[in-house]
Amino acid sequence: MTNTILRVNDLKTYFDTESGVVRAVDGVSFEVEAGRTLGIVGESGCGKSMTAYSILGLIPQPPGRIAGGEVFFEDRDLLKLSPRQIRAIRGNDIAMIFQEPMTSLNPVFTVGEQIAEAVRLHRGADRKDAWRRAVELLGLVDIPLPEERAESYPHELSGGMRQRAMIAMAISCDPKLLIADEPTTALDVTIQAQILDVLRRLQEELGMGLMLITHDLGIVAEMAHEVLVMYAGQVVERADVKTLFGSPSHPYTRGLLASVPTMSSDAEELSTIEGTVPDPVGFPAGCRFAPRCDFAVEACGRPQALEDAGSRHLVRCGEWQRVVQAETV
Amino acid sequence: MPNANEMLLQVRGLKKHFPVGGGLLRRHRAVIKAVDGVDLTLERGETLGLVGESGCGKTTIGRAILRLVDPSAGTATFHTALEEGEARRPHAVFDMKKSDLRRLRRQMQIVFQDPYGSLNPRMTVGALLREPLTVHGLSTRGEAGDRVTELLETVGLNPAHARRYPHEFSGGQRQRIGIARALAVRPELIIADEPVSALDVSIQAQIINLLKVLQDRFRLSYLFISHDLRVVRHISDRVAVMYLGKIVETATRDQLYAKPLHPYTSALLSAVPLPDPTLGRDRIILKGDVPNPANLPPGCPFHPRCPLAEARCKTEVPVLEDKGNGHKSACHLV
Numbered sequence: 001m002t003n004t005i006l007r008v009n010d011l012k013t014y015f016d017t018e019s020g021v022v023r024a025v026d027g028v029s030f031e032v033e034a035g036r037t038l039g040i041v042g043e044s045g046c047g048k049s050m051t052a053y054s055i056l057g058l059i060p061q062p063p064g065r066i067a068g069g070e071v072f073f074e075d076r077d078l079l080k081l082s083p084r085q086i087r088a089i090r091g092n093d094i095a096m097i098f099q100e101p102m103t104s105l106n107p108v109f110t111v112g113e114q115i116a117e118a119v120r121l122h123r124g125a126d127r128k129d130a131w132r133r134a135v136e137l138l139g140l141v142d143i144p145l146p147e148e149r150a151e152s153y154p155h156e157l158s159g160g161m162r163q164r165a166m167i168a169m170a171i172s173c174d175p176k177l178l179i180a181d182e183p184t185t186a187l188d189v190t191i192q193a194q195i196l197d198v199l200r201r202l203q204e205e206l207g208m209g210l211m212l213i214t215h216d217l218g219i220v221a222e223m224a225h226e227v228l229v230m231y232a233g234q235v236v237e238r239a240d241v242k243t244l245f246g247s248p249s250h251p252y253t254r255g256l257l258a259s260v261p262t263m264s265s266d267a268e269e270l271s272t273i274e275g276t277v278p279d280p281v282g283f284p285a286g287c288r289f290a291p292r293c294d295f296a297v298e299a300c301g302r303p304q305a306l307e308d309a310g311s312r313h314l315v316r317c318g319e320w321q322r323v324v325q326a327e328t329v
Numbered sequence: 330m331p332n333a334n335e336m337l338l339q340v341r342g343l344k345k346h347f348p349v350g351g352g353l354l355r356r357h358r359a360v361i362k363a364v365d366g367v368d369l370t371l372e373r374g375e376t377l378g379l380v381g382e383s384g385c386g387k388t389t390i391g392r393a394i395l396r397l398v399d400p401s402a403g404t405a406t407f408h409t410a411l412e413e414g415e416a417r418r419p420h421a422v423f424d425m426k427k428s429d430l431r432r433l434r435r436q437m438q439i440v441f442q443d444p445y446g447s448l449n450p451r452m453t454v455g456a457l458l459r460e461p462l463t464v465h466g467l468s469t470r471g472e473a474g475d476r477v478t479e480l481l482e483t484v485g486l487n488p489a490h491a492r493r494y495p496h497e498f499s500g501g502q503r504q505r506i507g508i509a510r511a512l513a514v515r516p517e518l519i520i521a522d523e524p525v526s527a528l529d530v531s532i533q534a535q536i537i538n539l540l541k542v543l544q545d546r547f548r549l550s551y552l553f554i555s556h557d558l559r560v561v562r563h564i565s566d567r568v569a570v571m572y573l574g575k576i577v578e579t580a581t582r583d584q585l586y587a588k589p590l591h592p593y594t595s596a597l598l599s600a601v602p603l604p605d606p607t608l609g610r611d612r613i614i615l616k617g618d619v620p621n622p623a624n625l626p627p628g629c630p631f632h633p634r635c636p637l638a639e640a641r642c643k644t645e646v647p648v649l650e651d652k653g654n655g656h657k658s659a660c661h662l663v
Contacts (some may be wrong), residue, residue, distance in 0.1 A: 034472035043529035043530065043531065043532075044500075044529055098386070127628070144617070145517030158618045158619075160618055161618065186381035188383055188556065188619075189382065189556065189558070189597060189600045189601060190382065190596055190597060190600045190614075190615045191382075191618070192600065192602075192613050193599075193600035193612060194614055194615070196602075197612075197614055215529065215530065216602060217530070217603045217604040218601065218603050218604050220604070221602065221604045221605055221606040221608075222602045222606070223605065224606075241606040242606050243417075245604060245605060245606050245607075246607075255531060256482065256530060256531060257604060259530050259531045259533070260530055260534075260559065260604055261537070261559040261560055261562065261563035262559065263558070263562060263586065263598070263601065263603060265557060268541070269538050269541070270537055270538055270563065271534065271535035272531060272534040272535045272538060273531040273534075276499050276502075277534070284657075314383065321494070
């Protein structure tokens with residue numbers, strides 16, 4: 001019983017720069033289902049945030065441009081909508097929260113005013129109702145004394161409280177899809193636990209789809225139902241969360257998992273991925289991970305397609321069977 | 330690993346209070362007790378992990394030890410030789426004159442979190458690495474070139490990189506340059522303040538491995554300041570957990586992670602997301618935020634968020650005491 005709310009198909013977002021074309025997002029496809037969380041994981045520059053910005057029409061054009069693909073939200077291709085039409089969807093049906101809430105909140109209005117404004121604009125509620133709804137929303141994200149906090153300015157709140165206020169604003173119009181871009185990266189670990197708890201609870205209560213972009217594999221493991229691993233603008237592996245962590249099949253996914261220090265291992269040395277991410281202007285013609293890959297063979301010099309590795313498990317690696325059989329990670 | 334437990338650094342009763350607010354004519358100013366009575370010891374070749382959340386005072390401790398900020402109270406004794414060939418003896422860091430301080434600082438260096446902000450963008454890597462050698466009079470111009478080559482190779486960079494500028498390097502490479510610069514004067518202690526927090530995980534692992542290799546090779550001691558409990562577990566021999574300017578728990582790495590005593594440590598450990606979706610965990614989710622350090626709650630500073638707090642926690646300040654086998658905790662209840 002799946003209910004796909006977002007279907008991204010072969011999305012390409014390129015940037016024209018002085019040194020050449022940066023293929024920030026290069027043929028990315030995925031779906032998000034209602035009530036489910038898709039985790040998108042990868043390191044800086046892999047294109048995970050650019051994917052989200054492209055969906056919402058937030059790519060600065062120029063230098064950026066959508067070079068191809070489709071983004072279907074309820075049978076409408078968002079990429080074909082006018083800026084006005086996309087504005088009607090953004091903040092209403094699709095909401096987004098960012099890493100640094102301070103940059104997304106207006107410093108000269110109280111958080112209550114800002115949330116109430118969103119409610120009025122999108123819902124057409126009158127001032128009094130909008131304010132009441134704002135206070136209710138602040139309570140919903142576990143802000144203590146919401147009536148008082150609604151009167152606070154963003155700078156008077158801690159980082160965790162600001163992120164809660166952002167979430168309250170994001171859910172003010174009952175979005176069907178919430179995109180969260182590194183929502184807890186700037187927060188301390190005990191506050192992060194609180195925010196993740198709020199997101200999980202709200203998703204259950206509101207049944208919204210959640211697209212969670214993060215660099216932290218721990219957060220993916222705890223929050224996501226499905227996972228997309230990105231590298232150099234491409235999806236390199238896609239699977240449900242148990243399959244991805246249980247039998248990672250792309251060498252990059254395995255390398256990433258092995259380089260996280262765990263809370264139980266006694267290994268003296270952490271496993272690493274040698275080298276660095278390739279220059280986005282000059283991605284290798286074949287597999288983009290090949291220059292850093294222990295499993296690379298001659299065939300990796302050709303572009304790799306996503307291969308089917310089992311039930312809804314896709315791997316962009318021609319050698320994945322050999323990778324899975326390899327004992328050591 | 331440390332042998333014969335040779336003492337390197339002893340910090341006693343360290344306090345750093347920052348006055349805030351007030352104004353020209355006001356008498357009463359609030360005081361932020363960033364560090365409020367901290368004891369630490371560090372042996373040669375050992376790594377002490379100092380963990381805690383933003384604002385707990387961990388960075389201020391590192392800076393006070395280096396005298397980058399002046400401590401309000403306390404002592405720090407650094408056991409070292411100031412000159413080549415001199416016998417090691419204790420030096421009172423906080424009482425030293427400026428001129429002696431420079432010689433002492435040769436033995437204690439710092440690596441910062443931000444490899445973008447801590448390297449002068451107008452200097453080549455070679456010049457950045459020669460500077461500490463010149464400042465400390467460690468080598469002539471001719472020798473310095475060889476030393477730069479050696480340092481770059483030590484941290485896994487190409488000697489040809491000496492002619493490039495910091496912006497030409499990736500974050501991980503820049504952190505290697507920062508480490509090379511700290512190593513240049515052959516220090517005994519490196520204070521590493523969130524050295525891998527700005528890096529991607531695969532690069533983080535490279536830098537952590539490098540720090541471990543260098544420690545074995547040069548018998549370095551690290552004061553490793555971090556908010557990341559996974560990284561601290563990996564690199565530390567002993568760990569101290571801070572909350573609001575005080576150490577609330579300290580033990581060997583294995584003791585602390587296997588059996589945390591303080592409820593704050595337990596909550597911190599349980600809040601770390603683990604990369605295993607099959608784990609069903611009972612997470613302790615703390616209520617509320619860290620209190621305003623200018624207006625600390627009475628009694629145990631953790632009591633407003635503590636799931637175990639009792640009546641006396643609201644009035645009596647717990648002291649850090651040995652709960653067996655050197656495992657210390659500042660809690661009335663455990």
